Amino acid sequence: MRKLPxxxxxxxxxxxxxxxxxxxxxxxxxxxxxxxxxxxxxxxxAEKTEVQQPLDVNCCPPLSQKIIDYKLPPITKxxxxxxxxxxxxxYIAKYEKAVELMKALPEDDPRSFMQQANRDGPECLDVGxxxxxxxxxxxxxxxxxxxxxxxxxxxxxxxxxxATPSGEDMGNFYSAGREPLFFSHHANVDRLxxxxxxxxGPKPKDxxxxxxxxxxxxxxxxxxxLVRVKVADTLENQKMGFVWQEVDLPWLNNRPTARVKKxxxxxxxxxxxxxxxxxxxxxxxVKVLVDRPKKIQEQKGQGKRRRITSDRRDRGGHREIRxxxxxxxxxxxxxxxxxxxxxxxxxxxxxxxxxxxYAS
Numbered sequence: 290m291r292k293l294p295x296x297x298x299x300x301x302x303x304x305x306x307x308x309x310x311x312x313x314x315x316x317x318x319x320x321x322x323x324x325x326x327x328x329x330x331x332x333x334x335a336e337k338t339e340v341q342q343p344l345d346v347n348c349c350p351p352l353s354q355k356i357i358d359y360k361l362p363p364i365t366k367x368x369x370x371x372x373x374x375x376x377x378x379x380y381i382a383k384y385e386k387a388v389e390l391m392k393a394l395p396e397d398d399p400r401s402f403m404q405q406a407n408r409d410g411p412e413c414l415d416v417g418x419x420x421x422x423x424x425x426x427x428x429x430x431x432x433x434x435x436x437x438x439x440x441x442x443x444x445x446x447x448x449x450x451x452a453t454p455s456g457e458d459m460g461n462f463y464s465a466g467r468e469p470l471f472f473s474h475h476a477n478v479d480r481l482x483x484x485x486x487x488x489x490g491p492k493p494k495d496x497x498x499x500x501x502x503x504x505x506x507x508x509x510x511x512x513x514x515l516v517r518v519k520v521a522d523t524l525e526n527q528k529m530g531f532v533w534q535e536v537d538l539p540w541l542n543n544r545p546t547a548r549v550k551k552x553x554x555x556x557x558x559x560x561x562x563x564x565x566x567x568x569x570x571x572x573x574x575v576k577v578l579v580d581r582p583k584k585i586q587e588q589k590g591q592g593k594r595r596r597i598t599s600d601r602r603d604r605g606g607h608r609e610i611r612x613x614x615x616x617x618x619x620x621x622x623x624x625x626x627x628x629x630x631x632x633x634x635x636x637x638x639x640x641x642x643x644x645x646x647y648a649s
Contacts, residue, residue: 356507359518361528368531370480373473375534388469406466437481445474480533483526484541495524546616575629579645581622610645 371380394401422432449470450458457464465471486494495502502521510516526532561577614620627643 353513353515356515356517359516359522361522362530364528364530366530367527370531370533372534372536375536403467406471437478442474442478449474479526482524483533484538486524495521544612575627575640575643577627577643578624579627579643581625581645582647 371377376384388402391400391402391405396403398404422435424432446459446465447456448459449468450460453460455461455464458468459465459471459474503519505517505519507515507517523529614625619625625645629640629643631638
């Protein structure tokens with residue numbers, strides 16, 4: 290679980306929650322506790338794991354027209370986050386004790402482990418409302434998840450726990466939050482973000498778009514007061530008072546080998562040859578067979594790069610495809626099937642030609 294810089298005398302803590310990875314504050318004051326408890330009908334005969342039935346009442350703290358901007362508190366001590374596999378027995382004991390205390394709380398207490406897992410009341414998040422990929426003017430709605438969410442994020446959800454019919458423990462929405470690893474797993478996105486920033490070199494560490502930096506979210510703090518948190522407030526973990534243990538990253542440059550069979554697409558596809566296609570064509574959906582230049586084969590293994598490019602060198606873009614051809618095992622094919630699919634605005638783009646060149 291990720292804590293923002295510090296707790297305070299009222300017991301305020303912050304968690305990274307579910308896929309949104311947005312900070313949510315647990316409301317501690319008695320008046321808020323009582324309000325949250327009125328949201329659900331308690332069945333005294335129900336099993337402990339049974340989800341309580343929500344009542345038709347307003348469970349949120351009173352609506353406020355006053356919104357205060359979140360300000361990072363001064364850092365008096367930098368917190369240290371050890372790698373899980375290197376954590377000391379003392380650290381592990383503290384973590385286990387924290388989980389034990391949360392599980393010991395009454396089920397209707399908003400701080401309890403079960404309530405956190407059920408994501409009730411004002412702490413509930415609408416996963417379907419997330420903007421998970423870059424989304425700008427002209428894009429289609431819901432651009433979908435990014436590579437991290439679709440890849441490593443989902444894989445961990447599927448792999449954790451025993452093989453069960455419905456994907457428990459972490460592979461199903463209703464059960465995932467009841468696995469303690471759930472919170473650590475999602476908090477790891479902060480560390481990935483920090484690693485990514487460190488790999489930027491001389492490039493800007495953060496995206497410069499003001500729309501993104503100033504995007505903000507409203508949360509209730511421990512006093513049931515609305516607080517505005519901007520994306521720009523959360524980008525540097527050092528400013529929030531914590532750092533991660535530096536460890537080796539064997540996965541960083543370990544590119545997996547694609548498990549594919551020899552492609553027969555060049556002999557089975559009905560796509561026309563690039564030399565037979567009448568260019569320019571509109572970019573609605575372009576699929577053509579492109580001749581592989583002989584030079585690729587002649588200088589194979591000499592560290593050269595293959596690129597796919599347009600005929601208009603002054604305007605054309607290019608993409609390096611050497612590793613892709615190797616992964617697909619089509620490096621020695623005479624022709625390569627190339628598909629261009631527009632993501633947005635394709636009606637305003639024309640393709641003047643497609644070819645593969647051998648670039649230094």
